[in-house]
Amino acid sequence: MLRKSLFILLAALLAAIPLTAQGGWIKNYGDADYQFGELVEETSDGGYFVMGNTISEQTKTDIWLLKTDENGDTLWTKTYGGPLEEYGFSGQITSDGGFIIAGFTESFGAGKYDAWLLKIDPDGDTAWTRTYGDTGYDVASSVHQTTDDGYIITGHRDGKFSQVTNYVIPGDIWLIKTQADGTLMWEKTYGIPDQDYEEGLCVRQTSDGGYIVGCNGLEEPATMSAARLMKTDAAGDSVWVYRTSDDRWFNCVRQTSDGSYMIAGSIDTDLGIARFSETGTLMWEKTYGKSSPAYDWATWIEPTPDGNYIVTGIYGAILLGSNPRDADVWLLKVDENGDTLWTRLFGDNPEFDAGCCVKPASDGGYIITGYSGTYSNGEYDICLIKTDSLGYVGVAEPVTHPSNWQISSSIGQQITLRYADHPQGFHAQVFDASGRKVDEIHAGGTSGTIVWGDEQSPGVYFIRVDENKTPRTERVILVR
Structure with missing residues (x-):
């Protein structure tokens, strides 16, 4: 009778496991040159924009839009x-089912x-x-369709070209409101005044009809980034501004259901992830990542249907001149x-892989785009990563070190x-x-044996270990 009860419980648990774990995939798009993914959106037919x-070897750069089916083809x-x-940069x-860039x-x-x-029209x-x-x-730098079918845009105005860095140095934060036809x-x-480097990085319309803008600037000394969060009314007039005085970037901002940010x-x-009140007061901030000299940063945050947030960015980057390396897509x-x-990594050292945008998918999983040296036909390709609800894909991900832990049996009253x-x-x-x-499991010593599960209820669990930075x-x- 006990065996029959265990069998029934096991069958019920297996039936409850999401089947999306088999639906993940990683695809790349590009040729021998450089391709960078900036944004992904699921379309009404289940595919993706x-x-x-x-970028070609002759430094000719064009905007590239791809339409794929639900499998990334x-x-x-x-x-x-x-x-x-x-x-x-944004879209x-x-x-009307088209696309704005x-x-x-x-x-x-x-x-x-x-x-x-x-x-762009749907075709x-x-x-x-x-x-x-x-x-x-x-x-x-960022565009968002507004409730009147027009567009709000942020970026920078009156930048200067630096002969030293070979890049444009932003001027002032810029906010543009257009009609539906772009007028x-x-x-x-x-x-x-007298500050050369300020730019808007992300803009969204807020529930009161105004706008929230994530910005970046420079503080003295001029090598230190200082983030700004700016709230405006519907006419673009500033309501409040939060300024930091240390090395921070506010790359992406979203208003929450309670009006905070x-x-x-x-x-x-x-x-870094931070939460601000509706009036611009810092509620909390937290950091995540690998210890210096590696750099980690988030490029995108998006609310999920279960009331949480999904974030993508870059993990473990070593920034050495013009040859950055060792970065993974971070989810x-x-x-x-x-x-x-939970967290997941995609990529393989010493390549540079970056997550630039993530969205919840209609099947409960997530879709990520960015660029990759690991999954590439050339220098960098656009990568598209489809995961299940727990961030897994249905293909083997690169593991740079052999596993040094094992589970004797994945089903039992104890593990x-x-x-x-x-x-x-x-x-x-x-x-x-x-x-x-x-739960967390901790044990001392270089080697040993652990028995886990006595204090947990029957059900499905996932045990994660970060092995030499690759989870x-x-x-x-667990059955009883």
Whole structure:
């Protein structure tokens, strides 16, 4: 009778395990040159729009839009640009099923660079384009469709080209409001007098009809980044500004259901997440990542249907001149307090791999885009990573070190783990089937045996160990 009861319980547990674990995949898109993914959106047919950029050896840069099916297979691609340099930083699916892209153009407009807004129809054909700016370097970094079907854009105005760095140094924070056809309604600039480096990085319309803008600038000494969070009213007039005085970036901002704001970016050399009240008061901030000299930062944060947040970015980057290396795509899920639910890494050293955008998928998993040297036909390719609800893909991920821990049996009333070659002792995290961290396992000594599960309820669990920075996770089932 006991055997029959265990069998029935086991069958029920297995039936409850999400089947999306087999639906993950990693795809790359590109040729022998450089391709960078900036944004991904799921389409109404279950496929994906991926917006990025392609750069040839002759430094000719074009915006690149790909449409894929639900498996990441390419249906069509389109490029947008002229004879010179164009680059897209931001975009989204619009209310009519098309796509809006914001970036800059060197080929068109009045100045060195002009902010460029492109409206694309569902088949990838250009509906219209608009340029904004004057004779200097003007760039759009982020665009968001507003409730009146127009667009709000942020970026920087009046930048300068540096002969030393060979990059454009931003000027003032710039906010642009347009009608649905891209016609300019108003524009505003914001900045500190005599300060050359300020830019808007992310903008969203807020529940009161105004706007929230994540910004970056420089403090003295001029090598230190200082983030800003700016709230405006519907006319673009500043309501409040939060300024930091240390090395931080606010790369992505989202308003929460209670009116507060979640921010993702970096704090010193670590990935940083912060929460601000509706009036701009810092509620909390947390850091995540590898110890210096490695750099970690977040590029995107998005609310999930279960009330938590999914974050992507870069883990463990070594930034040495023009040859950055050792970075992985980082996927984190955190709760509303910033506590980690789980993390995943994708990539392989010494390549440089970066996550630039993540969105919840309709099947409960996640879709990520960025760029990769690991998954590449050339220098860098656009990568598209589809995971299940716990961040796993259905393919073998690169592991650079052999495993040094084992589970004797993955099903039982207790789970026995054996480990060896752990000079700092054995450390693991345990998650339940929903991705919530429920326990930690710690044991001293280089090797040993651990029995786990006596204090846990029957069910499905995932035991994760970070082996030489590459996480490995095993699924186990406790029965009684």
